[in-house]
Amino acid sequence: MAEMKIRKQGLLTTIQDQGRTGAQQYGIVVGGAMDPWALRLCNVLTGNDPGAAGLEVTMMGPELSFSEPVRIAVGGADLSAAVDGEKIPLWTAVLVPAGSVLSFGEPKFGVRAYIAVAGGVDVPEVMGSRATYIRAKLGGFRGRELRNGDVIPLGTPGRTTGRRRMHHELLPDYHKGRPVRIIPGPDAPGSLSLFMSETYRITNDVDRMGSRLEGPEMDVPEAEGMLSDAVAMGTIQITAGGQPILLMADRQTTGGYPRIATVIHEDLPKVAQMRPGEVIRFSTVPVEVAQQLRRHREKQFRRYVKLAAGGP
Amino acid sequence: MSMSMEMQPLGDAAVRVPFGSVISEEVHEAIRRFCAVLQEKKDPAVIEWVPAYCAVTVFYDPLHWSYEEAAAAMAVWKTEAEDVPLAAPKRWLIPVCYGSGYGPDLSDTAEHCGMTEQEVIDRHTRAEYRIYMLGFIPGFPYLGGMDPAIAVERRRTPRQKVSAGAVGIAGEQTGIYPLQSPGGWQLIGQTPVRLYDRNRQSLVLMQAGDRLRFSRITPSEYESIARRVERGDYEIEWEDVT
Numbered sequence: 268m269a270e271m272k273i274r275k276q277g278l279l280t281t282i283q284d285q286g287r288t289g290a291q292q293y294g295i296v297v298g299g300a301m302d303p304w305a306l307r308l309c310n311v312l313t314g315n316d317p318g319a320a321g322l323e324v325t326m327m328g329p330e331l332s333f334s335e336p337v338r339i340a341v342g343g344a345d346l347s348a349a350v351d352g353e354k355i356p357l358w359t360a361v362l363v364p365a366g367s368v369l370s371f372g373e374p375k376f377g378v379r380a381y382i383a384v385a386g387g388v389d390v391p392e393v394m395g396s397r398a399t400y401i402r403a404k405l406g407g408f409r410g411r412e413l414r415n416g417d418v419i420p421l422g423t424p425g426r427t428t429g430r431r432r433m434h435h436e437l438l439p440d441y442h443k444g445r446p447v448r449i450i451p452g453p454d455a456p457g458s459l460s461l462f463m464s465e466t467y468r469i470t471n472d473v474d475r476m477g478s479r480l481e482g483p484e485m486d487v488p489e490a491e492g493m494l495s496d497a498v499a500m501g502t503i504q505i506t507a508g509g510q511p512i513l514l515m516a517d518r519q520t521t522g523g524y525p526r527i528a529t530v531i532h533e534d535l536p537k538v539a540q541m542r543p544g545e546v547i548r549f550s551t552v553p554v555e556v557a558q559q560l561r562r563h564r565e566k567q568f569r570r571y572v573k574l575a576a577g578g579p
Numbered sequence: 580m581s582m583s584m585e586m587q588p589l590g591d592a593a594v595r596v597p598f599g600s601v602i603s604e605e606v607h608e609a610i611r612r613f614c615a616v617l618q619e620k621k622d623p624a625v626i627e628w629v630p631a632y633c634a635v636t637v638f639y640d641p642l643h644w645s646y647e648e649a650a651a652a653m654a655v656w657k658t659e660a661e662d663v664p665l666a667a668p669k670r671w672l673i674p675v676c677y678g679s680g681y682g683p684d685l686s687d688t689a690e691h692c693g694m695t696e697q698e699v700i701d702r703h704t705r706a707e708y709r710i711y712m713l714g715f716i717p718g719f720p721y722l723g724g725m726d727p728a729i730a731v732e733r734r735r736t737p738r739q740k741v742s743a744g745a746v747g748i749a750g751e752q753t754g755i756y757p758l759q760s761p762g763g764w765q766l767i768g769q770t771p772v773r774l775y776d777r778n779r780q781s782l783v784l785m786q787a788g789d790r791l792r793f794s795r796i797t798p799s800e801y802e803s804i805a806r807r808v809e810r811g812d813y814e815i816e817w818e819d820v821t
Contacts, residue, residue, distance in 0.1 A: 531590065
């Protein structure tokens with residue numbers, strides 16, 4: 268069976284998939300890829316099921332090698348992925364010879380890159396998912412980030428894909444000029460116009476759980492009597508200090524701060540790739556519009572998966 | 580605000596279904612009934628749900644349902660739920676070693692409440708607690724029903740590390756830390772049992788609606804149970820609530 272070896276660990280490399288749904292009522296966090304679309308696309312490129320597990324690489328990538336020739340695809344952030352020192356294109360299924368080294372260099376765009384490997388990463392499923400949730404030592408490889416010397420078993424590749432490149436129309440919209448679109452509620456004050464007229468900055472306090480933002484203080488009335496309630500990926504809470512937290516993959520299942528809005532699915536990839544110091548603006552959108560965008564993207568994706576199943 | 584009794588979206592794939600605006604046993608029972616309906620329907624459009632003190636948030640597949648359709652389905656099920664009989668909840672028995680090395684804040688808590696340590700322990704073990712919801716971290720139970728006489732404010736400075744199994748008080752709430760984490764609760768004791776165990780078939784045993792009682796154990800009983808937990812041959816006891 269093919270294996271992947273971690274020759275040098277990066278800043279934070281974990282095994283992720285589309286997350287662990289179904290047990291939030293027990294406090295089990297969903298987790299999964301911060302930029303789930305990027306991982307889905309890379310999976311399809313390598314002939315995997317879109318929900319297969321791959322690696323999430325953060326800023327400073329690791330050095331990996333494989334025991335057998337394997338086809339991989341790297342997408343999401345551009346962290347200068349290279350095979351044996353030669354740069355490889357993003358969103359393209361590339362064959363890596365046995366013993367060759369996949370490495371990363373300068374982080375050129377974004378924060379999180381995804382590596383899909385044909386056959387997927389073969390670690391045990393825990394409650395239907397292979398996603399690593401470090402805080403509870405759950406899932407992934409021994410419930411932790413990957414370290415020097417780890418050897419990770421790979422699954423059996425399905426069909427061969429050749430050097431397939433992702434159609435540009437399917438790539439996540441990382442375009443930065445547009446405000447991030449949000450759906451207000453459930454604890455939004457009467458008007459979110461102040462929140463939307465202001466600019467916020469991503470602080471250094473950024474991890475898989477969420478990002479703290481910094482901007483004009485926001486006073487949310489009745490925050491005192493707020494009872495813990497459910498949150499979602501992209502939910503924006505206003506903390507006691509009046510500053511927002513944007514919740515991401517490893518968010519808690521419930522929170523005690525007012526939830527003024529939630530980022531729409533279509534704009535989550537952009538948020539997942541924003542770095543500390545970057546500026547973020549928001550605009551509201553009706554839930555119907557957000558759902559239309561989501562359905563459109565999903566349909567496009569499913570059409571592509573069907574097409575891709577036809578072979579190279 | 581969330582106090583509103585109207586349904587509201589939580590992003591583009593969830594709907595918040597409200598049942599009240601204050602913590603009460605009636606609201607909680609209505610929530611349990613609604614969750615029983617969700618469980619029984621097994622509708623493919625429903626992905627999962629999160630019961631909280633006053634609302635249930637239902638995560639659905641937006642390719643299946645628009646927000647309007649989701650809200651309409653919830654309204655129907657909410658009405659149906661009014662006549663649903665509830666299964667008997669479980670009452671979990673949690674052994675706790677109080678004070679000294681096990682609950683470093685017990686003496687401060689007793690002093691704050693103007694009673695002896697023994698009185699605090701008696702009041703803490705006498706009450707039956709209701710698990711209103713689970714959340715925050717895997718298996719963390721939000722408990723209601725603590726004797727207000729032993730209420731004590733959070734510590735000024737939270738601890739960097741609170742060990743798994745720590746039993747604490749924060750205001751009028753009491754709880755158990757399922758994982759090691761930072762925390763500001765006043766720690767009065769420690770349980771050797773694991774509310775969350777990643778090596779167990781069910782990672783989390785309890786569910787919202789269950790009851791819970793604490794029972795006092797000695798340090799030697801603590802050590803003996805802890806050894807059995809470590810070996811994987813200790814099961815948390817429970818009884819049917821009748």
